[in-house]
Amino acid sequence: xxxxxxxxxxxxxxxxxxxxxxxxxxxxxxxxxxxxxxxxxxxxxxxxxxxxxxxxxxxxxxxxxxxxxxxxxxxxxxxxxxxxxxxxxxxxx
Numbered sequence: 001x002x003x004x005x006x007x008x009x010x011x012x013x014x015x016x017x018x019x020x021x022x023x024x025x026x027x028x029x030x031x032x033x034x035x036x037x038x039x040x041x042x043x044x045x046x047x048x049x050x051x052x053x054x055x056x057x058x059x060x061x062x063x064x065x066x067x068x069x070x071x072x073x074x075x076x077x078x079x080x081x082x083x084x085x086x087x088x089x090x091x092x093x
Contacts, residue, residue: 001035001089002056006049006070011078013041020076021049025069032062046082052089059086 010017018039026037029051036052051066053059059066074080 001092002053002059002086003089004051004053004059004066004084004086006051006084007042007082008047008049008073008079009082010045010047012045013047014077017077021073025073028065028069029062032065033058034062056088 021039026039029037034051034053038050039047040050041047051059053062070081
C-alpha cells in the first residue's frame with residue numbers, strides 16, 4: 001500500500017466543508033482507486049487528509065485528479081495546502 005498525506009490550514013472548519021469533502025471530494029479519489037481516505041482535524045483550523053492506495057503506481061496515475069481536488073478545495077473554501085508527503089505503508093495492524 002501507498003499513502004499520501006496532505007496537510008491543510010483553514011480559516012474555519014464548517015459543517016458544509018466537511019459534507020463537501022465527504023460527499024464530493026473523497027468519492028472522486030475513491031473512483032481513482034483510493035482504498036480509504038481520511039480527514040483528520042489536528043487543530044481548530046488545521047487538518048490532514050490521508051489517502052491510502054493499493055500501490056504507488058495507482059496513486060501516481062490518480063495524481064492529476066488529486067491535484068484537481070486540492071485546487072478545487074482551496075478555491076471552494078478559505079484554505080491552503082501547507083505540505084504534502086507520501087510513501088509506502090510499511091506497517092499495518
